[in-house]
């Protein structure tokens with residue numbers, strides 16, 4: 001491949017998850033262990049072979065707790081990525097770097113939480129927000145005025161985008177309807193069998209104008225794990241490898257968590273554009289070569305903004321690109337085929353990575369009829385960002 | 395106000411995190427002044443406060459007092475979830491100060507349907523959660539700013 005040294009050298013060989021629910025009835029620690037075992041079983045790799053973990057900083061189950069509970073004797077690599085869902089794809093980059101450089105052979109990524117029955121991100125600042133240090137100092141400039149949740153903090157961008165490009169709440173609603181349509185066909189989805197209409201979206205209550213309830217992702221309990229090994233080894237395992245052709249992180253100018261309000265254009269996300277450039281350079285492709293995409297959908301407006309930052313359509317054109325049917329299963333770029341975090345479940349983006357793997361394997365419940373060789377998977381925004389390109393092994 | 399507990403519901407607004415980098419701003423706010431940090435070398439204004447100038451990297455800085463005249467850059471009206479520190483629906487704005495930096499504050503006394511990006515506002519001060527005196531956006535008073 002063309003750049004980065006690690007492009008193409010590692011692959012996702014196993015995926016595994018618990019059920020996605022609103023009340024798991026089990027500890028987050030147990031959810032982590034269950035999902036790790038499921039992913040290793042999927043890859044047909046022995047538990048004792050795991051020698052690395054790559055996680056988020058918001059993960060409450062430390063790698064040593066999972067290693068202890070599962071009797072994993074030795075770890076040579078363990079890392080954690082900050083910025084929550086923005087970093088969703090970054091642990092996979094860490095894993096790929098570790099595997100490609102020989103630091104570890106079997107690296108597991110997991111995200112497990114009781115985000116619905118336990119602490120809900122949509123309810124207010126998370127527990128660590130009350131720590132007085134520079135990491136949380138940015139809250140001084142938003143929280144005292146009532147911007148307390150991600151939906152509220154994102155609303156300024158959505159409003160300005162609407163003003164600037166003539167987008168409407170119904171344009172955002174298209175994403176909600178699409179996700180719920182895909183989820184309706186996915187037995188694993190919380191909203192299995194429950195599609196919605198645009199009218200239902202428009203009638204859903206306002207949360208933080210212009211964001212309505214149905215613009216917001218779910219809050220879920222559950223765990224999702226991924227197993228990363230060398231592409232060479234993955235070829236000998238049961239499933240076709242989902243080769244990590246690109247994996248990148250990005251921080252843009254004057255970046256602030258959820259509130260980069262002091263840039264010239266607050267409705268642009270330079271950190272996303274920076275990750276996009278790395279995707280295309282590492283994978284040696286452009287947006288036209290991407291067959292399907294899993295775009296992080298904590299809130300619907302971010303899907304439109306990402307379509308533009310990744311270059312699938314021009315600035316301000318996402319609403320038309322969607323209305324033309326491009327994101328449908330038979331469209332130019334099928335998006336969030338599992339139902340997204342709006343429809344399947346909110347596992348902080350990691351369930352979307354698993355869907356990217358299924359698309360490459362050809363096993364999505366909503367597998368498009370066309371060949372899917374290249375899938376883009378993205379992390380959250382507007383925070384420090386990350387993404388992956390997963391490709392079939394040809 | 396609420397039957398949730400004897401002490402009343404508690405706000406989820408974190409306490410201000412006062413550091414050596416931002417203390418000047420909160421001290422001025424308590425005294426009813428809106429200050430903007432200014433680089434001591436290249437004179438570039440910056441907000442939120444930071445220890446060095448992102449343009450020339452100088453650690454030398456002073457402040458200028460804002461005229462408190464502003465225009466609305468973007469806004470939201472928050473309905474859910476409610477926090478006991480505020481009344482809902484709650485309008486919050488991002489404004490461009492006349493001096494060129496931006497500022498976030500809640501908006502008081504303006505019907506929400508009148509909010510439009512570009513409209514003129516004024517920065518006043520009001521008591522917020524935990525008794526902190528902080529900026530609040532209002533209709534321009536018309537007189538001296």
Ligand SMILES: [Zn+2]
Nearest residue numbers: 433436447450
């Ligand atoms: Zn300077």
